[in-house]
Amino acid sequence: MGAETASLTSLLPRRHDEDVVPDGARLPVLPALRGLLPGGLQCGTVVAVGHWGLLCLAVAAGASAAGAWCAAVGLPQLGVAAAAAAGLDPGRLLLIPDPGAGWPQVVASLIDGCELVLLRPPGQPSAQVRTRLAATLRRRGGVLVVAGGWDGAQARLLVVRQEWAGIGTGHGRLRARRVQVTVDGRGAAARLRTEWLWLPGPDGSVGAVDQITASGQDMRDTG
Amino acid sequence: MTAAGDLPERVLVVRCPGWPAVGREPETVGGEAAPGSGEVRDTGPQAPEFGQVVSVVEGFCPRVEVLHPGACAIGARGPARYFGGEGALAAKIIEAVASGGFACQVGIADGLFAAFLAAEHAQRPRDTRRAQPGAVMRVPPGRTRAFLAPLPVSVLDSPDLTDLLPRLGIRTLGEFASLPAAEVANRFGTPGVVAHRLARGLGRRPLAPRPPSADLSVGQEFDPPVRLAEPVVFAAKALAERMHNGLAASGLACVRVQVQVVCGNGQEITRLWRHDGLLSALAVAERVRWQLASCQAPQAAPTADGNQTAVQIPVPMGAGERTTDDYPGGITMLSLIPDQLVRDHGQQLGLWGDAVVSDRVARAAVRVQAMLGHGAVTRPVPAGGRSPAEQVTLVPLGDTNDRVPSPGGAGNSDRTSGAGNPGRTGRTAGAGGPGRTGRTGGAAGQGRTGGAAGQGRPGRTGGAAGQGRPGRTGDPGRPGGMGDPDRAARPWPGRIPAPFPATVYPAPLPARIADESGVTVAVSGRGLVSAPPARMSADGAPWLAVTAWTGPWPVTERWWHPRTARRRARFQLVTEDGAAWLVAVQDGGWLIEARYD
Numbered sequence: 001m002g003a004e005t006a007s008l009t010s011l012l013p014r015r016h017d018e019d020v021v022p023d024g025a026r027l028p029v030l031p032a033l034r035g036l037l038p039g040g041l042q043c044g045t046v047v048a049v050g051h052w053g054l055l056c057l058a059v060a061a062g063a064s065a066a067g068a069w070c071a072a073v074g075l076p077q078l079g080v081a082a083a084a085a086a087g088l089d090p091g092r093l094l095l096i097p098d099p100g101a102g103w104p105q106v107v108a109s110l111i112d113g114c115e116l117v118l119l120r121p122p123g124q125p126s127a128q129v130r131t132r133l134a135a136t137l138r139r140r141g142g143v144l145v146v147a148g149g150w151d152g153a154q155a156r157l158l159v160v161r162q163e164w165a166g167i168g169t170g171h172g173r174l175r176a177r178r179v180q181v182t183v184d185g186r187g188a189a190a191r192l193r194t195e196w197l198w199l200p201g202p203d204g205s206v207g208a209v210d211q212i213t214a215s216g217q218d219m220r221d222t223g
Numbered sequence: 224m225t226a227a228g229d230l231p232e233r234v235l236v237v238r239c240p241g242w243p244a245v246g247r248e249p250e251t252v253g254g255e256a257a258p259g260s261g262e263v264r265d266t267g268p269q270a271p272e273f274g275q276v277v278s279v280v281e282g283f284c285p286r287v288e289v290l291h292p293g294a295c296a297i298g299a300r301g302p303a304r305y306f307g308g309e310g311a312l313a314a315k316i317i318e319a320v321a322s323g324g325f326a327c328q329v330g331i332a333d334g335l336f337a338a339f340l341a342a343e344h345a346q347r348p349r350d351t352r353r354a355q356p357g358a359v360m361r362v363p364p365g366r367t368r369a370f371l372a373p374l375p376v377s378v379l380d381s382p383d384l385t386d387l388l389p390r391l392g393i394r395t396l397g398e399f400a401s402l403p404a405a406e407v408a409n410r411f412g413t414p415g416v417v418a419h420r421l422a423r424g425l426g427r428r429p430l431a432p433r434p435p436s437a438d439l440s441v442g443q444e445f446d447p448p449v450r451l452a453e454p455v456v457f458a459a460k461a462l463a464e465r466m467h468n469g470l471a472a473s474g475l476a477c478v479r480v481q482v483q484v485v486c487g488n489g490q491e492i493t494r495l496w497r498h499d500g501l502l503s504a505l506a507v508a509e510r511v512r513w514q515l516a517s518c519q520a521p522q523a524a525p526t527a528d529g530n531q532t533a534v535q536i537p538v539p540m541g542a543g544e545r546t547t548d549d550y551p552g553g554i555t556m557l558s559l560i561p562d563q564l565v566r567d568h569g570q571q572l573g574l575w576g577d578a579v580v581s582d583r584v585a586r587a588a589v590r591v592q593a594m595l596g597h598g599a600v601t602r603p604v605p606a607g608g609r610s611p612a613e614q615v616t617l618v619p620l621g622d623t624n625d626r627v628p629s630p631g632g633a634g635n636s637d638r639t640s641g642a643g644n645p646g647r648t649g650r651t652a653g654a655g656g657p658g659r660t661g662r663t664g665g666a667a668g669q670g671r672t673g674g675a676a677g678q679g680r681p682g683r684t685g686g687a688a689g690q691g692r693p694g695r696t697g698d699p700g701r702p703g704g705m706g707d708p709d710r711a712a713r714p715w716p717g718r719i720p721a722p723f724p725a726t727v728y729p730a731p732l733p734a735r736i737a738d739e740s741g742v743t744v745a746v747s748g749r750g751l752v753s754a755p756p757a758r759m760s761a762d763g764a765p766w767l768a769v770t771a772w773t774g775p776w777p778v779t780e781r782w783w784h785p786r787t788a789r790r791r792a793r794f795q796l797v798t799e800d801g802a803a804w805l806v807a808v809q810d811g812g813w814l815i816e817a818r819y820d
Contacts, residue, residue, distance in 0.1 A: 051820070052820070053820035054819075069584045077727055077729065079817065080614075081721075082723040083725070085721060090602075090603045090605075090615075093603060094600055095600070096600055097599075100595060106595065109594070110587050110588075110591060112586070112590075113586060164803050168773065170755060170773060172771075172773055173795055174773075174803050201722075204722040
């Protein structure tokens with residue numbers, strides 16, 4: 001029955017109070033990130049992104065575009081325009097810029113309602129907090145995308161190299177950024193993966209970098 | 224009036240002929256009554272004396288409606304049953320009135336209009352029998368239309384129609400009644416419809432929804448009294464849900480909802496809020512919050528500058544005299560009373576813009592709001608502006624329709640129509656001044672250093688043709704239009720082009736930017752850079768070498784408004800760690816507006 005249920009489950013898991021989300025449920029990711037996160041974001045898990053940045057928004061964008069609600073906690077600096085350009089639907093975005101000291105409770109409440117919660121923890125979360133949130137996540141089937149470190153994350157993404165295109169010394173402007181992203185984690189994601197991405201691309205969206213382009217040319221000419 | 228329903232109830236009209244008919248057209252009543260009953264008429268009773276007749280009639284039925292001196296009406300159904308039939312009732316009334324020395328005529332029919340006419344016509348058949356003190360005309364139930372049909376249209380209480388209809392060849396009520404109702408409504412409007420219904424022996428207006436038999440108001444007592452708004456608002460949401468459920472169970476919606484807050488010292492704060500069956504429980508709770516806020520802070524206005532006060536809830540009249548800082552004695556009770564009930568036609572609109580907040584999300588958000596306060600959970604709304612921070616306004620979840628209402632639109636309450644919502648944390652609150660007209664790129668040509676190609680300068684691509692010409696762009700005439708999605712779609716010459724920064728600092732960070740020799744880089748009034756920036760230090764952080772840069776992009780905003788005017792020159796920088804920044808120099812100091820990361 002498990003396999004059948006999983007195959008019948010739509011991309012967005014159905015939510016009922018007593019439901020335990022089947023293992024197979026996943027939130028979709030942007031096409032450009034499918035190489036890094038094959039199959040999407042596994043529901044009920046934590047995805048850690050090394051630092052706050054467009055990558056966090058890109059990870060959330062696929063699910064949001066597919067109709068998921070997204071909450072951003074502790075991110076007063078979130079650039080909504082950038083998020084929208086990356087594919088995140090601002091109409092389904094809740095912002096809780098200042099969750100205060102009780103942020104774990106805030107996050108737990110939001111996991112009840114939103115499929116995806118973006119979090120920048122105000123402080124280093126204790127093991128107890130992490131365990132409790134992990135339990136809430138498993139029960140509700142949400143995905144927590146953390147900007148920063150998080151022990152026990154299902155996947156850990158990191159921007160290791162970046163290069164801006166289109167800007168010179170005193171001329172041009174920022175047009176696109178090529179980044180090298182690595183991902184490692186547990187289970188199926190244990191193997192370290194690396195990819196080059198346009199983050200953002202010239203139109204603000206996230207795209208995969210052509211291997212040929214990635215291999216050498218001077219980025220400054222591409223702008 | 225008694226004739227309310229589609230099938231009017233039986234009405235008995237007692238009419239003393241010859242009484243000075245006040246308040247009704249003389250030709251309608253007096254004209255036909257004139258030839259009437261001799262001796263009584265001669266004694267000409269005066270208006271106050273009619274009270275005697277009324278008190279006699281009251282002996283039969285306590286609820287007497289005096290139509291005008293000389294005529295009064297009672298509902299016939301109850302008394303008729305008691306006194307053994309309508310005919311017997313009429314005879315008894317006539318007898319009783321005659322014993323007081325007055326002659327009268329009695330008409331009984333469906334509805335007041337027909338009954339009155341019946342009373343008028345009652346005298347005719349008995350005209351010759353002078354000894355008879357009164358006369359009765361009884362129109363059997365359901366025969367009203369037939370009774371009215373031969374009467375002239377002049378009996379209608381509408382000068383326009385009684386003048387117009389005969390000229391159209393419609394002389395009797397029967398002819399008028401045979402016209403299709405829809406055509407009558409088209410041609411004669413509301414008065415025509417009313418007259419048409421009367422002519423057909425119906426009530427004045429279609430059946431109104433019955434008044435609620437059950438008490439649909441909900442309330443909660445707080446013991447001990449609450450001093451904070453938050454628990455009350457939280458309770459209000461549950462109450463509103465209960466009220467909505469009660470209304471929905473009866474298939475009703477309320478036009479307005481009355482929010483009643485009782486304080487510990489007995490003071491009552493009551494206000495009506497427009498509802499129209501459209502508000503969610505969350506939104507009703509918000510109204511409660513506003514009501515509490517408005518009575519809590521009566522002298523709120525003097526705080527911030529003009530832009531800030533624009534989003535504060537206007538203090539309602541009458542709240543001014545309440546000068547307490549706190550709710551006196553705490554709040555002991557909150558009740559929500561649905562007002563003006565109407566049939567619910569199911570107009571459940573999505574009030575949340577394109578994406579409707581599902582119950583599940585709303586529940587989670589309200590729980591967070593209960594923890595952190597109303598303004599803590601926000602949704603982004605596009606707004607107009609040049610810098611990334613200005614392009615989005617954050618609106619607390621649950622405010623009217625999340626899209627910020629423009630002042631004067633979307634009335635919330637009868638007093639505070641179009642109230643700005645309190646507690647809105649606008650990122651662009653300071654930028655909502657009267658139309659941002661820009662002088663972008665006023666010096667774009669000169670600002671170039673090093674003879675670079677200057678490809679893709681935003682000042683150019685943005686179509687900033689109106690260099691130095693204020694009033695070309697923007698809309699100076701619209702104050703306080705912050706958060707207006709329309710504004711976001713307008714051209715904002717000089718706006719920072721895509722791609723957009725992922726980090727937009729709510730308050731710009733101070734920075735230091737120096738050239739090769741360590742001197743702070745400056746930009747002249749004409750947009751000339753003193754030297755190429757070489758190093759940057761963000762908010763006290765260590766120096767980073769600048770590997771690429773572009774700018775300046777000068778912009779002069781709101782120069783007509785001394786408080787909010789600003790001149791900035793923006794740069795984009797890339798530092799050695801690969802990070803890209805949006806920085807600006809203003810009044811000689813450097814600020815970091817955003818970070819591309």
